[in-house]
Amino acid sequence: AQSVTQPDIHITVSEGASLELRCNYSYGATPYLFWYVQSPGQGLQLLLKYFSGDTLVQGIKGFEAEFKRSQSSFNLRKPSVHWSDAAEYFCAVGVPNFGNEKLTFGTGTRLTIIP
Amino acid sequence: DAGVTQSPTHLIKTRGQQVTLRCSPKSGHDTVSWYQQALGQGPQFIFQYYEEEERQRGNFPDRFSGHQFPNYSSELNVNALLLGDSALYLCASSLAGDGETQYFGPGTRLLVL
Numbered sequence: 573a574q575s576v577t578q579p580d581i582h583i584t585v586s587e588g589a590s591l592e593l594r595c596n597y598s599y600g601a602t603p604y605l606f607w608y609v610q611s612p613g614q615g616l617q618l619l620l621k622y623f624s625g626d627t628l629v630q631g632i633k634g635f636e637a638e639f640k641r642s643q644s645s646f647n648l649r650k651p652s653v654h655w656s657d658a659a660e661y662f663c664a665v666g667v668p669n670f671g672n673e674k675l676t677f678g679t680g681t682r683l684t685i686i687p
Numbered sequence: 688d689a690g691v692t693q694s695p696t697h698l699i700k701t702r703g704q705q706v707t708l709r710c711s712p713k714s715g716h717d718t719v720s721w722y723q724q725a726l727g728q729g730p731q732f733i734f735q736y737y738e739e740e741e742r743q744r745g746n747f748p749d750r751f752s753g754h755q756f757p758n759y760s761s762e763l764n765v766n767a768l769l770l771g772d773s774a775l776y777l778c779a780s781s782l783a784g785d786g787e788t789q790y791f792g793p794g795t796r797l798l799v800l
Contacts, residue, residue: 576729608791615691615777616730616791662729666789674720674743675779675789677729 574599574665578678586686587655593648593681595663604666604673605646607637610680611659619661622646633657658685689714691780691792699798700768708763708795712780718742719761720789721753722777730777736761737783765797773799 575598585591597603604623608616620631627639637648646663660680666673692711700706712719718737722730732745736755755761759780765772775796779789 606788613796615793616779618788618790621788664729673781673787673789674732674735674745675722675730676732679727679729 574603574667574676576663576665576676576678578661578663578681580681581679582682582684584684584686585653588652591648591650591653591657591683593661593663593683595646595648595678597644597646597663597665599644599665599667602641605637605639606664606666606675607631607635607646607648608662608664608677609633609659610662616662619648653683653685655685655687658683691778691790693776693778693792693795695795696793697796697798699800701800702768702770704768704799705764705766706768706797708765708776708778708797710761710763710778710780710792712759712761712778713790716780716782716790717759718781718783718787719755719759720779720781721761721763722779722791723747724775724777724794726774733763768799770799773797 577596606621607619622639662680663678664675694709720735721733724730734744735742739755750766752764775794777794778792781787781789
């Protein structure tokens, strides 16, 4: 079965600083990979996804992520964070199954932004 | 274009009661998945419905059941509520096909006392 590890429970960065959130997955082949963001009391918003092809994917709000097969990683990056980026970030994997994909989520990384 | 909607937004129940949560998928979507998110945790997959049938199920007891209607909307039912069922219940919709993205609703927060 697939699994996802987000090693950092909580990260604090200064506004304007760069950000990298780590995600490692366990699966025998290349899964579908997603990053979602959740603001307090809200549902999940899709930031970006990787299915195949170019390993560097661009998402909304200036986020990008890079798939590294050799490291089983899909880290999320942003060159300059804004106070509005403070939220919980979840990495998820989906096993390709012809439309039957269920998502397995990591435990999340809470991002705090300081002025 | 309306996104995924869920009702109610909040719910308080007592142990042993039954609850029904509702979800309307994003326009054009035909598949609905339900997730449970306990406080401080990532969402966990409960089950998925397509063509009015349960297609996949996660590691949840039979107290959790669901239904999908011809208009693709869905219900999640939980019987004999336990304190541990307190969580945010998220509905996600997608279009059946290889690699389709799931879009999430705002969730229903259930508190069991």
